[in-house]
Amino acid sequence: MSNIFEVDPQKCRRSGICATSCPMKIITFREEDGLPVWIEGAEQLCLHCERCVSTCPSQAITLKVQKLTDEDLTRNNLLQIDPRKCKQDYLCLAACPFKLITVNRETKLPFPIDKAELQCILCGHCVSVCPYGALSIKTLKPGVPRIDATGLLIAGPLSLETIRPEECSPFDRKHLPPEEQVKHLLTGRRSIRVYRKKPVDRESLADILDTARYAPTAMNSQPVNWLVIEDAQEVKRLTGLAIDWMRSVIKTDLILAQQLHIQRLVAAWESGEDRICRGAPHLIVAHADGANARSSSSCTIALTYLEIAAFSKGLGACWAGYFSRAANLYPPLKEALRLPEGHQVFGAMMVGYPQLRYHLIPPRKKGTVTWR
Secondary structure, three states, rough: OEEEEEEEEOOOOOOOOOOHHHHOOEEEOOOOOOEEEEEEHHHHHHOOOOOHHHOOOOOOOEEEOOOOOOOOOOOOOOEOOOOOOOOOOOOHHOOOOOEEEOOOOOOOOOOEEEOOHHHHHOOOOHHHHHHOOOEEEEEEEEEEEEOOOOOOEEEEEEEEEOOOOOOOOOOOHHHHOOOOHHHHHHHHHOOOOOOOOOOOOHHHHHHHHHHHOOOHHHHHHOOOEEEEEEOHHHHHHHHHHHHHHHHHHHHHHHHHHOOOOHHHHHHHHHHOOOOOOOOOOOEEEEEEEEOOOOOOHHHHHHHHHHHHHHHHHHOOOEOOHHHHHHHOHHHHHHHHHHOOEEEEEEEOOOOOOOOOOOOOOOOOOOOOOOOO
């Protein structure tokens, strides 16, 4: 074994925090004196994460290192390397954005640095860059700790996170469109505000949402959640609540109402014309934890992916900015959306089949670029 679990009986308060914080649940208690001890076989199960040491409020626990076995040289709580496949080209080292991988001096195989699992964001770069499928990620991630009613520190639920080569989709460069086709797709996209009444099938909506989940997010946090308003009548009902918000703005903040041209929008609605969601058969809302600083940018990028994916499938889409604003400011609309507690809307997208076909790409003003 590589570690010995030792407890100072003079310092130990028998709080049980060490056992609660241990991700492998290998700590129990002696009946005669209540001191924490390792269960049988703990030497082989210990991840060397030292959470038992760091969470002990009285600093009663130490892990004494003994000589390393051959198994200790390769066992860790992050990477699994197949030595038969690994060519020791160390591409995984170069690909890791946080430089969490080093080389084991004994085996010459890739090996995570100390406590790498606490910093790994599970981006999968190390797995996907290996052309031989020699590397996998397998790690136990502890949940967020909390303090219970008695003042005891409780570790959050564990989750087993894996990224294996066989779980990844192959990347085939032959499927990439030429540069001019990509540019044509991006410049030819139009914000669609006139829709056919024909609904989009759920499979197609699910497909563009599946593409949108690959949008980049800060620290690979992936905080984006989706609410799909699939029924056209429900879209209309929710739009009516957004109009109610606008009516309240006209009464309470005339300057804002004039800046946003709200009077015209309400008048159009009352005459039977929807200028908020444009009569779109579907509305897709991106929402996330409002306290998460990464939520806004992540939802915006994901919605952009969603819009391009919709265009590639012959669908039309348009940002529903007025709806998004109303959803965060008008309690009746916020309640109608039934979002999880603490979540807010960071964008909404109308989706449907376009009624009009565009034949030209309008010009845009020249980009303002400073070269240095």
